[in-house]
Amino acid sequence: MAAPPAIPRRGLFIGGGWREPTLGRRIPVINPATEDTIGDIPAATAEDVELAVAAARSAFLLDGGSRWARASGATRAKYLNAIATKIKEKISYLALLETVDSGKPKDEAVADMDDVAACFEFYAGLAEALDGKQHAPISLPMEEFKTYVLKEPIGVVGLITPWNYPLLMATWKVAPALAAGCTAVLKPSELASLTCLELGAICEEVGLPSGVLNIITGLGPDAGAPIASHPHVDKIAFTGSTATGKTIMTAAAQMVKPVSLELGGKSPLVIFDDVADIDKAVEWAMFGCFFNSGQVCSATSRLLLHEKIAERFLDRLVEWAKNIKISDPLEEGCRLGSVISKGQYEKIKKFISTARSEGATILHGGDRPKHLGKGFFIEPTIITDVSTSMQIWREEVFGPVICVKVFKTESEAVELANDTQ
8 A cells, every 4th residue: 555645734825935824723634534634734814815816916917917917828838838747747746645635546646637737738738829819810891990809818816626626626727727827816625735735836846926826725714705705806716516606606796707617416327228238338337426436526426227227237236336446545456435524424424314214225335334444435325216306316415326217218318317406
């Protein structure tokens, strides 16, 4: 088993440097696979948000924007590519940090870091390509007018990101924002912030201009809400729960501030009786709901099976689920790690117990694996005899739990698939 990494003690990354939170508070970091406290992160408040936004605004406006916002795309691409190179150099270390912080299997964390580097490279390419598209002329039938397109960065953007893919989800927002010439304040989830703070250290290493990217950690009401409502933040991009998304949208609406929201899901996977390869379909059903312990907003957590194949499919699904290796995520071959926290563990257990009390059948799983006495682990869980009025059908679980319904006709399958908010 891989050795756990040393956890660096970081401050808030503001204006190109590190500082302790104004009120001096810190939040313990819990390894969800062992329940051990392995370090801590800064707990930012509104005072720290003010400093971060001011640093981002200053970097955006510096020298009329020539240092960043109005610099060439090629200039910004140089920094994005340098960040990608550093990510590649540190992949093993970053993956270990991600694993002990989030509970995901080490192999999955390594793949995430590969994607992080690729994402920075991709947006570096778009930044460079932007130079050739600026001032593109538009033909008009009036000679006295000249018209062209100029793409300009929107300004300071607030980026609030979740815990299920901590650095990757942050990169999906940071990389395009910086490529466009925006400056940013990133607030990762307090449940998994370690790799995002390391991104600050990487930005420092590559010499990213001060204030272009600022990273603050802390609780949502204390650090996230002040970003969403700040008058000098020009746009908000948020990934997380639907409930929090509504709150952010409400705050942004007071200033008619644009938002990008990626919220919850309850996605269907429909398997018809003409499926050519049952085992391959079973494999995809498992991947769709059990990958990353089911903590994926696009998880296919509602499985719809044609009545002619339902029994055979479920037999195979249970057989495969029994063979998933559930272990400490640092162990070689781990395929199902822990969920993120005690709170999430208890929430998932409550979903399962409510499904049972409402009359559903727990066909497989539903409990802590017997060989794991510590950690927030839940067996892959398959629930049948589900009605469309049940909570398990209607609400996002965000855990390794799949519910199953059987259908007869294509029209019934489509109706069931679309039966979700």
